[in-house]
Each structure stands twice: as C-alpha cells, then as structure tokens.
Amino acid sequence: MISSRAALDKFMRSSTVRATTSRFNNVVVRTKSTPVQGVQVEHGRGVWKTYGDLSNYKQGKYQIKTFNKISPIGLARFPEEDYDVRSGEAANAHAILLRSHKLQEEDVPKTVRAIARCGAGTNNIPVARMTELGIPVFNTPGANANAVKELVLCGMLLGSRKIVDGVNHMKELGAQGLARERVEKDKATFGGQEIMGKTLAIIGLGHIGSMTARDAQALGMTVKGYDPGLTVQSALTLPKDLELVDSITAAVAGADYISINIPYIKGEGGTHGIIGKEVISHFSPNAVLLNFARGELVDSAAMKEFLDGGDGRYVSDFPDDLLWDHQNAIILPHLGASTEEAEDAAASMAADTIRTYLETGEIKNSVNFPDTSLDERPDTNVRFTVVNKNVPGALAKITEAFASEGLNILQQINHSRGEIAYNVLDIDTTKHEGVLEFKNVQEKITMVDGVISTRVIYGQPGQGYAKNIDGEYFI
Numbered sequence: 277m278i279s280s281r282a283a284l285d286k287f288m289r290s291s292t293v294r295a296t297t298s299r300f301n302n303v304v305v306r307t308k309s310t311p312v313q314g315v316q317v318e319h320g321r322g323v324w325k326t327y328g329d330l331s332n333y334k335q336g337k338y339q340i341k342t343f344n345k346i347s348p349i350g351l352a353r354f355p356e357e358d359y360d361v362r363s364g365e366a367a368n369a370h371a372i373l374l375r376s377h378k379l380q381e382e383d384v385p386k387t388v389r390a391i392a393r394c395g396a397g398t399n400n401i402p403v404a405r406m407t408e409l410g411i412p413v414f415n416t417p418g419a420n421a422n423a424v425k426e427l428v429l430c431g432m433l434l435g436s437r438k439i440v441d442g443v444n445h446m447k448e449l450g451a452q453g454l455a456r457e458r459v460e461k462d463k464a465t466f467g468g469q470e471i472m473g474k475t476l477a478i479i480g481l482g483h484i485g486s487m488t489a490r491d492a493q494a495l496g497m498t499v500k501g502y503d504p505g506l507t508v509q510s511a512l513t514l515p516k517d518l519e520l521v522d523s524i525t526a527a528v529a530g531a532d533y534i535s536i537n538i539p540y541i542k543g544e545g546g547t548h549g550i551i552g553k554e555v556i557s558h559f560s561p562n563a564v565l566l567n568f569a570r571g572e573l574v575d576s577a578a579m580k581e582f583l584d585g586g587d588g589r590y591v592s593d594f595p596d597d598l599l600w601d602h603q604n605a606i607i608l609p610h611l612g613a614s615t616e617e618a619e620d621a622a623a624s625m626a627a628d629t630i631r632t633y634l635e636t637g638e639i640k641n642s643v644n645f646p647d648t649s650l651d652e653r654p655d656t657n658v659r660f661t662v663v664n665k666n667v668p669g670a671l672a673k674i675t676e677a678f679a680s681e682g683l684n685i686l687q688q689i690n691h692s693r694g695e696i697a698y699n700v701l702d703i704d705t706t707k708h709e710g711v712l713e714f715k716n717v718q719e720k721i722t723m724v725d726g727v728i729s730t731r732v733i734y735g736q737p738g739q740g741y742a743k744n745i746d747g748e749y750f751i
C-alpha cells in the first residue's frame with residue numbers, strides 16, 4: 277500500500293516495467309521498459325510518432341520549446357532542475373513559448389500540452405485547430421500594454437509633426453555639408469500641429485486602449501471610444517470624461533486621431549479590413565490613423581485612396597505592400613512590444629502560466645480553454661485532468677471509469693468553453709497501489725467518446741499523458 281506522496285513518488289520512481297506488445301481493437305499496444313530512471317507509465321495504444329527520438333529527451337524534466345527570441349528573464353522562471361528549455365527543436369516538447377512566429381500544426385509535436393504567446397495577439401497561432409487537438413493556448417494580457425501605449429503616443433506625435441521627414445532631410449543636408457546653412461530656411465517645410473485640444477478616437481478599450489485614453493486625456497486631448505466588449509476592469513480605468521459611443525463610425529467622425537487597438541480575427545464576424553472604405557469615408561480629411569494592433573485590420577487600398585486625396589496620415593507598426601513608401605505613411609517594423617520591460621514581463625507571465633498549467637492543471641489567461649482555479653493538491657492525492665469535447669454524457673462516463681477502478685474522487689471540477697470541456701479530478705491514493713491503477717483508468721478515460729486527452733499530475737514532470745488523436749491512442 278502506498279500511503280504518502282513521498283512513498284508514492286518513490287514507488288513510481290522504482291517501478292520497473294516489462295516490455296510487451298499486444299493487440300487491442302486492431303491497434304498495436306506497445307509498452308516500454310527501458311530501464312531509465314523515473315517512471316514508465318506503460319499504457320500506449322499506438323505510438324508517438326516523435327517518441328522514438330529520445331536523444332535530446334532528458335528523463336524527468338519538462339521540455340519547453342521556444343520560437344523567437346524570448347527574454348532570458350522570463351525563461352529563468354523555469355527552474356533548471358525540472359525544466360529543459362530549447363529553442364526551435366524539442367521533439368518531445370511538453371509546451372511551446374513563442375512571440376510572433378507563425379505557428380504551423382507541424383511545429384506542434386503530439387506531446388505538447390500547452391502553448392503560450394508572450395504577448396497579446398494570438399492570430400499567429402492556429403487556435404481553432406489547437407482547440408480540436410485539446411491544447412490550451414495562453415497569452416499575457418496587459419504585459420506589454422504600456423510599451424504599446426507609449427509607441428501609440430509617439431505615433432500621434434509622428435503624425436502631428438513632420439518629424440520623420442525632418443530627420444531624413446537633416447541627413448541629406450548633413451551629407452552635403454549644408455545643414456547649418458539651410459536649416460532655418462528649410463524648417464518651414466516641416467511644420468505641424470499640437471495634439472493638445474485635439475480629439476482622439478480609440479477603437480478597442482482593452483489594456484492598450486484604456487491606457488492610451490488616460491494618457492491622451494492627461495495631454496489635454498478630448499477622448500472618445502468604442503468597444504462593444506468593454507470589460508468592467510477596463511471600464512474602471514477609463515478617464516471619467518471619455519465619451520463612449522456605440523459604433524466605429526460614430527467614433528471616427530470628427531476625430532483628429534484614431535487609434536485602433538483590437539485583436540485581428542479572420543473569417544465571418546471577424547475584424548479583417550474593419551477599417552475599410554465605409555469607415556474611412558467618415559474620417560476627417562486630415563485624420564491620422566494609428567494602427568499598432570495588426571496590419572490586416574486596415575484595407576490598404578481604401579487607406580491609399582484616403583491618403584492620396586487629402587492631408588491625412590497613416591502610422592502603422594506593420595508591413596504594408598501598398599503604403600510602405602507613401603509620403604503620408606510612416607511604417608514601423610512591429611516595435612510596439614519591443615522594450616526590455618515588456619519583453620521581460622510578457623515572457624515571465626507566459627512562463628508562469630505554463631508552469632502553473634503543467635504542474636497543477638490550473639488555467640488562467642487562455643484564449644480557448646475555460647479559466648479554472650484550483651485548490652492545492654494535497655500530498656495524498658493524484659490529480660487527473662481530462663480534456664473532452666463538450667458533449668452530453670462524457671462527464672458521467674469519465675467518473676464511471678474511476679468508480680470501475682475503485683478509485684475515490686475527492687474533488688471534481690468541470691468547466692467548459694464553447695466546444696471544449698476541462699475536468700480536474702483529485703483522486704485519493706491512500707488505499708491504492710499506484711501507477712498501474714492509474715494506467716488502467718487513464719486507458720478507460722482516453723477511450724471514452726469525445727475525450728481528447730488526459731493527464732496525470734503527481735509531481736513527476738512529463739509522465740502520464742494520454743491522447744486520442746483521430747481515433748488513435750497515444751501515450
């Protein structure tokens with residue numbers, strides 16, 4: 277009998293398993309017995325396609341795969357004794373951390389339990405497909421908002437004064453040795469306006485939009501805003517004089533500056549080209565559009581027509597094939613979140629979120645899974661998490677599986693979001709022999725109709741994950 281967490285872990289570490297191969301429902305059942313340190317939970321149905329590559333797999337550590345340059349301060353949140361963090365390759369990765377890398381399904385090994393975007397926008401991740409695969413995608417709300425807000429304010433000044441043109445002119449004059457001679461005469465070409473007393477319209481009053489509203493008001497601007505999904509949290513931080521309007525056109529009409537701060541969402545009901553011909557037709561002729569959200573939100577052809585026909589400006593943080601050299605456009609290389617502070621904060625939040633999910637099963641800041649707060653797991657418990665399609669009957673069959681193995685559920689949580697349901701079940705281990713019983717119940721759960729994956733959390737990194745992908749079972 278295993279009566280304590282330490283004893284259970286010891287049992288799990290010392291258990292030796294024999295290699296066998298048999299057939300079940302025409303699926304090869306392969307069990308492993310490599311005599312390595314740590315637990316071999318031997319309940320595979322099918323084979324991990326990537327599992328054969330053990331060369332870079334350290335037993336007993338979580339494998340984290342990174343794309344893009346992630347702040348070392350953030351990565352340091354993964355303790356070395358439990359985590360192995362690699363960039364680009366980690367065949368058996370448990371989790372992925374990335375910034376703007378356009379993630380393809382092929383980048384996501386079947387072993388991956390979670391993905392975290394060190395940043396706000398998750399449009400570079402195939403979130404819908406990850407949901408189908410039972411993988412929660414996380415982001416870091418607000419972690420880089422101050423950096424973006426500061427660049428929006430900078431963009432407003434770049435749009436109100438001909439700073440970029442002036443800098444370029446001084447370079448040209450300098451190269452010709454004419455700067456001192458010409459500067460006072462030529463500066464008349466680069467005059468501008470002040471932002472104090474002007475109107476700023478903000479579309480999207482989330483983390484960035486609400487911060488921008490506060491600071492713009494402090495600079496003496498009149499601020500109005502539009503956000504049909506305004507949260508209480510954001511609403512509480514808005515300046516009290518902000519005028520809330522009920523449409524984008526009402527926001528942009530009469531505004532001198534327009535800042536768009538909303539997510540890019542493809543498809544019907546999404547935000548692709550939301551700043552298009554119709555909305556632009558309500559712009560003042562000299563309006564300055566600030567786009568520090570995503571390039572795809574703006575219809576470039578319609579914006580070109582606007583810029584060609586008046587004295588308006590476009591300041592954008594994203595590449596634009598049509599407007600990159602337009603005289604009234606200033607295009608920056610996606611610098612919004614590129615400050616030390618924002619990179620550290622976003623990476624740290626992402627790392628903490630992944631750790632919490634891997635180590636406890638708790639879900640916070642996911643864009644596709646339900647928030648799930650959990651009490652601490654007592655030493656005497658083993659925690660199961662189950663991801664399943666949100667269909668009737670699945671929950672009953674999952675609990676039945678535990679009953680049929682004589683396992684007592686101490687605590688059970690079932691949350692759902694759209695098509696996905698997430699269950700956490702804490703099981704009393706005091707009266708049980710341990711790993712083999714978990715193997716049996718995990719097999720049963722994984723075969724319940726609609727179950728996508730299950731995980732056993734008992735303090736050993738990276739063990740006890742089972743997945744049902746397109747009818748094939750993997751461990």
Ligand SMILES: NC(=O)c1ccc[n+]([C@@H]2O[C@H](COP(=O)([O-])OP(=O)(O)OC[C@H]3O[C@@H](n4cnc5c(N)ncnc54)[C@H](O)[C@@H]3O)[C@@H](O)[C@H]2O)c1
Nearest residue numbers: 396397480481482483484503505537538539568569612613
């Ligand atoms: N340039 C950069 O480096 C950079 C950095 C961070 C974020 N971003 C972009 O900015 C976006 C906003 O970031 P955030 O941190 O403020 O996110 P957020 O989630 O805190 O706020 C987004 C707000 O937009 C609102 N919204 C959604 N659709 C809308 C619509 N059609 N009309 C009006 N409002 C709408 C939401 O209700 C929410 O309040 C991100 O999705 C990302 O694409 C860019």
Ligand SMILES: O=C(O)[C@H](O)COP(=O)(O)O
Nearest residue numbers: 375376395396397613614
């Ligand atoms: O959505 C975001 O957070 C930003 O676009 C930042 O992207 P980056 O991390 O690649 O700079």
